[in-house]
Amino acid sequence: MDAATARHPALDLPFDAEAILAGLKPWVECESPTFDAAAVNRMMDLASRELALLGARIDRIPGRMGFGDCVRARFPHPAGDAVPGILVMAHLDTVHPVGTLAKLPWRRDGGTVRGPGIFDMKGGTYLSVEAIRRILAAGIATPLPVTFLLTSDEEIGSPSTRDLIEAEASRSRYVLVPEPARPDGGVVTGRYAIARFNLRTTGRPSHAGATLGEGRSAIREMCRQVLAIEAMTTEDCTFSAGVFHGGTWVNCVPTHCDAEVLSMAKRQADLDSGVERMLALTSSTNEVLLEVKRGVTRPVWEPDGGVMALYDHARGLARSLGFDISHQSSGGGSDGNFTGAMGIPTLDGLGVGGAGAHTLDEHIAIGTLVPRAKLMAGLLSTLS
Template sequence: MPSSAAFANSFSSREIVEDIRRWAAVESPSVTPEAVMRMFDLAEADFRAAGAAIERTEAPSGAPVMRAAFAGRGEGPGILVLGHLDTVHPVGTLADGLPLRVEGDRLYGPGVLDMKGGICLALHALKRLRAEGGDTPLPVTFLMIPDEELGSPATRALIEAEARRHRYVLVPEPARQGKVITGRHAFARYRLTTRGRPAHAGADNRAGRSAIRAMARLVETIESATDMDRLVSFSVGVIRGGVFVNVVPIECTAEVLCVASSADNLAFVHDFMAGLASPVEGVTLEIERGAERPLFEPSPGTLQLYRRAADAAAEIGFGLEHGTFGGGSDGNFTGALGIPTLDGLGAVGAGVHTLDEHLLISELAPRARLFAALLTGLDGKGER
């Protein structure tokens, strides 16, 4: 791998910050299609200006998907950079809750860390390399998707098909305590529906059967099954039920996120969820399995890819550790396929999915240099 010193002075955290601010100013929650489309339009313009060949398609859901391809000096399988342009923050978060701002070494804003910051630093790295040395050794393709925060239900097949055409996968999701990610726990989503019997809540409460009451009991049962010693967890994140406060509610839905650190734990999750029963007589329970992220375990190719990254980081001047973590990404899919996948190559910060989301500005340039070292150093030998 070429010495990182060759482009030591080419990267500017200030320039990367300005790009991230432009992107974060366009709010793009997964559940607001028109907002996601605006973000894709902005990203397309930036990738096109960088010299990419752009292909815009649609996922089966109708949401946009973008491939931005950059030629390499060689042909054949190259490097896939996986990213998502959707966030969990609803439109209006910038105005009320998480304004875009710089405080000391921190840039705050919705999506700055997860993961607009990572995509921007990766694109910055590639632009600097191409400006100084032309094409990278291998072709590089960025695949941008619109539904990662929903579990990538409409794009999983697209991601897996694209990944199979490449030799390596780099994922600029946020780093974990500065570490890159060589494995991720499995994720399973469930949707539960309880159905009861209506009654006038004020006049004849006992005649009804409350779907909400049954769901409330189920929530406690489900979340109590979390065992962090075993590394298996259950979380109910969304509940909807009832229409009028004076009517005993006849329907309630809940969305459950389950995380498992091993194949045995994932089997336990599915058995546990399938075994749930309504805790209230006269209320039925329906259980639906949703999107799933498979277990991503470190393969020999992934670990060899990590060692290359660690060597490059040492030349830049920082130590780079790795690990297996919860918190799913599209790297779950590619890692589970056995394709060498290095995740967590994005920005360093904290507060993902909260109103404290921020990245560390001083870490942007070093991380961009690391990304550049991988883009210029991977030559198609080994790893696969």
């Protein structure tokens, strides 16, 4: 896996930022929020066509649990499908609901371009497609077969696709994840463990005007719980509530309240301890019921020798291109959690530079497009 002494021709492929932006724009303007399967499938249609035109064999994998389809694109290789190769793993769902384009339209502003999902992670995904496009156009043979796996539910923890991701990764020698680059341009060689929880409080309804005292508010109890849960945060394990729903009518003491909580830890043991604490929660009163259910969990991914060798290889390529890349373990999960935890050498954070993920300020830095595309092309062309 050592970089060749002579400069590899893939590092000098003629990438063009304007061409990349022109191809990326339709992807960004095809809104694809996780919970809208039809919208995600429209995005899968776009990506499938793009990859098919490049000669990939497209497998459309039906969605389940109400989520969108996935796409596997295998590029022809003399070694065939049986040889473990490179898996480029990306998701095409976003957190932004349909209609976000009205608030966050595709807009170029100096050295940045804005749009929903452009940074997380359509920019990096399209960049990877552009990398294989340029490799094929130049007639460069990749030492290993290349497969793209595009999934539909990463933004909510990949509940319907984890088995697919792990099955494909088990047939791969390396996994490359074009999630956004770190703020300093570095890459990700590990990720923290993450657990999600669904909470429900059930109180006793009453008329909020005539018989207020007879009711027991589910919202009031949930507020107590959220304050107590977030107060459990330490350096080793964090807790945060991000979704909250309760009540039906303002003149009725609410019967139900639902919340979603996220816990994150650098070490699996710390997360396991946090999970125990969450599942042991009880209501502050016998008159309101509290239920806590564990949701999607991402295992901790800690870098091993295989990951660091892959990083060193990528760093050597980056230096040949005139820049350097640091590495770090990162909070915030990705599907790299699964493959890294399996022991498959995985390199994450290979996507574009930018900021504002999941917000109405989401944007990419145009100046990072060509260097990152060349880095991805270098990896696809030199890993063996």
